[in-house]
Amino acid sequence: MNYLKKLVQIIKKNRRIVVATHIDPDADGISAALSCGYLVKHYKRRIPTFFCHSQIPRKYGFVLSNWKFVRQLPEFDLLIAVDSAAISRIFSDVDHSKAGILDSKSIINIDHHKSNTAFGSLNIIREKVSSACEIIYTIFRDLNIKIRRPLAEIFYCGIYSETGGFVYPNTTHETLTMASELVSLGVEPGPISKKLNAKTLSGTLLLSEVLKTIVIEDSVGAMHLTQNMLKRCNAKMVDSEHFVSFLQAIRNVRVSLFLREEKEGTRISLRSDGIIDVDELAARFGGGGHRLAAGVRVKMSIKEAKIELLRAVRQDFRRLRRNK
Ligand SMILES: [Mn+2]
Numbered sequence: 001m002n003y004l005k006k007l008v009q010i011i012k013k014n015r016r017i018v019v020a021t022h023i024d025p026d027a028d029g030i031s032a033a034l035s036c037g038y039l040v041k042h043y044k045r046r047i048p049t050f051f052c053h054s055q056i057p058r059k060y061g062f063v064l065s066n067w068k069f070v071r072q073l074p075e076f077d078l079l080i081a082v083d084s085a086a087i088s089r090i091f092s093d094v095d096h097s098k099a100g101i102l103d104s105k106s107i108i109n110i111d112h113h114k115s116n117t118a119f120g121s122l123n124i125i126r127e128k129v130s131s132a133c134e135i136i137y138t139i140f141r142d143l144n145i146k147i148r149r150p151l152a153e154i155f156y157c158g159i160y161s162e163t164g165g166f167v168y169p170n171t172t173h174e175t176l177t178m179a180s181e182l183v184s185l186g187v188e189p190g191p192i193s194k195k196l197n198a199k200t201l202s203g204t205l206l207l208s209e210v211l212k213t214i215v216i217e218d219s220v221g222a223m224h225l226t227q228n229m230l231k232r233c234n235a236k237m238v239d240s241e242h243f244v245s246f247l248q249a250i251r252n253v254r255v256s257l258f259l260r261e262e263k264e265g266t267r268i269s270l271r272s273d274g275i276i277d278v279d280e281l282a283a284r285f286g287g288g289g290h291r292l293a294a295g296v297r298v299k300m301s302i303k304e305a306k307i308e309l310l311r312a313v314r315q316d317f318r319r320l321r322r323n324k
Pocket of ligand 1: 131
């Protein structure tokens with residue numbers, strides 16, 4: 001059976017539907033979940049429950065409008081997981097033990113991560129597509145479901161963000177065609193990019209602190225953020241979401257590491273210009289993402305994590321040189 005038919009059949013036959021996005025949600029994850037809400041609404045005439053283990057950053061409030069995410073997983077028959085490479089991206093470590101209850105449920109898995117573990121009963125994984133939103137947009141188009149505002153805006157936010165405003169290498173002819181179609185449906189690119197790029201003053205002060213920690217060696221850049229800096233600037237962790245792009249934008253920096261001190265360990269964002277595959281590198285530490293952008297959490301201090309990660313990068317560089 002064609003996957004679209006199967007998708008519609010699964011949505012139609014299940015009663016209690018939960019749409020879930022990943023921990024530390026970004027615009028693509030949130031928008032992908034909301035757009036699936038519209039898909040469910042189309043066939044069931046009611047909205048599903050939206051689940052995210054983390055709080056939704058306030059700056060995405062305008063995408064949510066009056067829809068809400070719950071942080072406690074309710075009883076359900078069908079889980080639609082979006083933008084999540086594995087079930088562990090949806091549930092915290094603690095909740096993860098509950099993953100057993102998923103075995104008996106229907107799961108639709110819609111994602112664009114190469115490392116996706118195909119954990120669904122229906123897997124719609126397109127690793128070459130820019131964003132989860134782009135995949136879902138195609139589903140709407142192929143099912144001939146009319147897209148109106150605000151759904152058009154939701155799609156646009158996801159695609160815009162995940163392509164860094166249509167500049168990352170994942171931006172394709174199809175991506176731009178979709179963006180153009182969405183604009184023809186009434187999306188206004190100017191105000192949306194203003195909202196998505198808006199920074200808080202405390203976040204901007206935090207950026208200035210973080211940038212002072214930059215160290216560059218052999219085209220690898222590293223910088224870090226401590227809990228103390230957050231306190232000093234009265235800022236929140238979410239304020240630092242895009243900081244790594246400032247490091248990666250420096251001429252001659254080919255690989256970037258941004259280390260953030262968390263309560264239990266360090267979270268690292270990785271960027272590459274393509275010289276090495278940071279998805280593969282992050283996977284060695286239990287993380288993942290994409291070839292050029294990935295992330296990982298380790299139970300180490302910033303200092304230890306920096307040493308370990310830099311060692312891994314250098315290992316990749318040496319392997320490259322050997323294979324030349
Ligand atoms: Mn995504």
